[in-house]
Amino acid sequence: MEDQTPTRKNNSYCKRKIVTVLTATLTDVAQQTRAAAQDLAGLSTDLKNQALESIAQALEAATPKILEANAKDCQRAQESGLxxxxxxxxxxxxTxxxxxxxxxxxxxxxxxxVGSIQLHxxxxxxxxxxxxSCPLGVLGVIFEARPDAVMQISALAIKSGNGVLLKGGQEAIHSCQALVEAIQTGLAASTVAPEAVALLTSREETLELLNLDQYVNLIIPRGSNSFVRFVQENTRIPVLGHAEGICHLYIDQQANIAQSVDVAVDSKIQYPAACNALETLLVHKDIASDYLPKAVKALQNQGVELRGDAAVRDVIEMDSATDTDWATEYSDLVLSIKVVDGLEDAIAHIxxxxxxxxxxxxxTDDQAAATFCSRVDAAGVFHNCSTRFADGFRYGFGAEVGISTQRMPPRGPVGLEGLVTYKYLLQGQGHIVATYAGEDAQSFTHRDL
Structure with a gap:
C-alpha cells in the first residue's frame, strides 16, 4: 500500500470527477453527500434495490472504459515496482x-x-x-489498491441508506475514477442522488476528511497497522479499525493429516494477498514428523517460500524463522512454520x-476445538476449514466494507448490519413524566409487545 499518511493540510480547491465535472472544496463535497444521504435514508427498499440494479447496468456498460483505466494503473504500477x-x-x-x-x-x-424493529x-x-434501525449517515472509507472495493462499498452504502466518501490509493486512481463515474451515472438514472457516492483523489484530502466530523459519521481505514493508528489518533470521528491480518492455522495432534495439508495450502495460496490468508502454521510436536514433509511438499509445489523454527528444521530443511516472522503479514507466497508443545502453546502463540x-x-478432538475457539482472541475462529472463508460475501453478507479486528461490534466482516445504528421512537397520548412521580405516582407497565 502507498503511504497515505498526510504531511500537510491542503485548503486549496480540489478537482473531482463526477457525472458532471465540477470544482468544489471538500467541505462542499461532504455537505452534498450528507444531503444525498439524508434523502436516501428515507427511501423504500424497492427504490434502493432499483438504484443498485441501475448501478450494475451502468458498470456493465462502462466495462471497456473501466478495464482501460485499470490497465493504465497496472502499467504505472509495474513501472514503479509496486x-x-x-x-x-x-x-x-x-472476470x-x-x-x-x-x-x-x-x-x-x-x-x-433499515427500519427493523429491535424492541417494542x-x-x-x-x-x-x-x-x-436507521442509517449511520456518511461513511468515509480509505483503502489501498483495491478498485473492486469501490463497488462493494458503494453497494453496501446505498442498501443501508448511507452516503459514502471514497478515498482510494494513488496507484488505483484511474480505476477508481472510472468506477465512480459509472456508479454515479447509474444513480443519476435512479431516485438516489449521484452525490451519495463521491471520490476523493489527493493525499491531502485524507487529512481533510478526518477533520469533517460535522459531516462524516464513521471512518473505515483499510491499510497498514501504522496507517490505521494514524487515522485513530487524528480524528474525532469514530473509526472502524482493520489493520493487519496475521492469520494462524494450528494442526492438533488429533488432526486428519490429509485434510490438514489441503486446508493449509488453500489458506496460503488461494489468494495470498488477501488479509485472511495464512501467515503462520503451527504444528503439534507429536505429529510434526508425519505432517510436515507432506505439507511442505504440497506448499513448495505451489511456490511457497517456507521459514521454520529449529524444531521444524530438525524434521525438514528450510530457511530459519525469527521473531520478526511471527509478527509479519507477508501478503505473499511466504509462510512461517513453528512446532508447538500442544494446544496451550498454540493458543499462547496466537x-x-x-x-x-x-x-x-x-x-478431530471436539474438546480441543472448543477450548481453542473459546480462548483464541480473534474476530474469526474456525474449526477444520480454511481461513479464507473469513469474507463478507462467503458469510452471505453480499459484500463487506472491511473486516474489523476490534472487540466492540461490529467485528469481523462488516456488511449491511454493521452500517446501521438505531433510534428510540416513543409515541404517547399527551403523557407527562409528572404522572409517574410522588406518593400517588402511576406505575409503568413495561410490557413487551
Missing part, C-alpha cells in the same frame, strides 16, 4: 469485474437492515416505545502474535 501483493489487488480483469458487478446485484437481494415495549397504556483477524484449528 509490491506483488498490492499489484494482485490492483489488477481488475473482465473479476463481472464478479464484482454480480456482487452489487447480490446486495440488492439481501434483507434491508409498552411503558404504560397508550405509551409505546420502539427501537428502530494471542501473542496474532492480529485478531482469523485463526483456525484442525482437529
Amino acid at each position: 509490491a506483488t501483493a498490492l499489484y494482485a489487488r490492483l489488477k481488475l480483469d473482465a 473479476k469485474l463481472a464478479g464484482a458487478i454480480a456482487g452489487v446485484r447480490s446486495v440488492a437481494s439481501l434483507t434491508d437492515p 415495549r409498552e411503558l404504560d397504556t397508550g405509551l409505546e416505545l420502539k427501537r428502530v 494471542n501473542t502474535y496474532g492480529s485478531g483477524h482469523t485463526d483456525a484449528i484442525m482437529t
